Amino acid sequence: LVSRKIKTTDTVIDIKGLKIGANNKVIIAGPCAVETYEQTYAAAENLKKQGVRMLRGGAFKPRTSPYDFQGLGEEGLQILRKVADELDLIVVSEIVSPYDMEAAHKYIDVIQIGARNMQNFELLKVAGEASIPIILKRGLAATLDEFMFAAEYVVSHGNSNVILCERGIRTYERATRNTLDISAVPILKQESHLPVIVDVSHSTGRKDIVIPTAKASLAAGADGIMVEHHPNPPVALCDAAQQLNPAEFEQLCEALKPFLS
Ligand code: PEP
Numbered sequence: 001l002v003s004r005k006i007k008t009t010d011t012v013i014d015i016k017g018l019k020i021g022a023n024n025k026v027i028i029a030g031p032c033a034v035e036t037y038e039q040t041y042a043a044a045e046n047l048k049k050q051g052v053r054m055l056r057g058g059a060f061k062p063r064t065s066p067y068d069f070q071g072l073g074e075e076g077l078q079i080l081r082k083v084a085d086e087l088d089l090i091v092v093s094e095i096v097s098p099y100d101m102e103a104a105h106k107y108i109d110v111i112q113i114g115a116r117n118m119q120n121f122e123l124l125k126v127a128g129e130a131s132i133p134i135i136l137k138r139g140l141a142a143t144l145d146e147f148m149f150a151a152e153y154v155v156s157h158g159n160s161n162v163i164l165c166e167r168g169i170r171t172y173e174r175a176t177r178n179t180l181d182i183s184a185v186p187i188l189k190q191e192s193h194l195p196v197i198v199d200v201s202h203s204t205g206r207k208d209i210v211i212p213t214a215k216a217s218l219a220a221g222a223d224g225i226m227v228e229h230h231p232n233p234p235v236a237l238c239d240a241a242q243q244l245n246p247a248e249f250e251q252l253c254e255a256l257k258p259f260l261s
């Protein structure tokens with residue numbers, strides 16, 4: 001169902017009037033994790049200034065160590081919803097379990113399924129039954145076939161609004177946090193009609209190369225990029241090193257203007 005052989009035209013996903021796909025390119029930005037109302041509002045205000053409408057923020061954080069900040073849970077989703085409603089933004093947030101689906105319907109506009117859950121088939125099935133668009137991230141070591149089969153799980157269960165997100169894969173290279181597989185973009189676009197975006201923060205883990213990687217992604221045909229932005233990265237509770245500060249976020253948005261139609 002996700003294949004171009006089945007549907008030749010690009011899928012366009014409409015989220016509260018904002019379109020993604022078929023040359024409608026978007027920026028999705030916001031903090032790694034929702035920490036406080038003030039922090040989320042400050043980040044969201046910067047999005048608003050740049051005309052960015054999709055606010056991301058993690059409430060359920062899948063952390064490598066059980067001792068790291070795990071996110072605010074439902075309280076985090078409440079904060080996101082409040083801020084998004086105040087500033088007329090769209091909430092993008094991750095859920096990590098089928099049990100979170102009820103909360104998702106209450107607070108979230110676009111559900112993110114993270115890299116670690118790309119093959120959580122029970123979660124994919126309930127995401128398929130949901131009436132909310134899904135951003136599905138590529139697994140840490142998933143092939144593109146496995147990635148597309150994961151999307152097939154969602155679509156075959158009834159939800160055709162799926163956005164594929166390349167977020168870097170595990171390789172031997174340590175210069176970047178993960179290796180951004182830029183060739184995944186044109187391949188996914190060729191093989192599938194679904195929109196494709198690139199997470200330039202988790203793929204590289206480096207803010208010094210966020211502008212060239214974001215440009216490369218859009219030039220390669222991506223329908224959007226995701227980037228982490230925190231009002232004060234040094235005090236961030238997770239991914240402090242890769243989150244853009246307000247000035248860096250503004251620079252990125254300026255640099256991408258010619259690439260966004
Ligand atoms: C995220 O976007 O917050 C995240 C945890 O990313 P990933 O699932 O790609 O690691």
Ligand code: MN
Nearest residue numbers: 032228238239
């Ligand atoms: Mn993060």
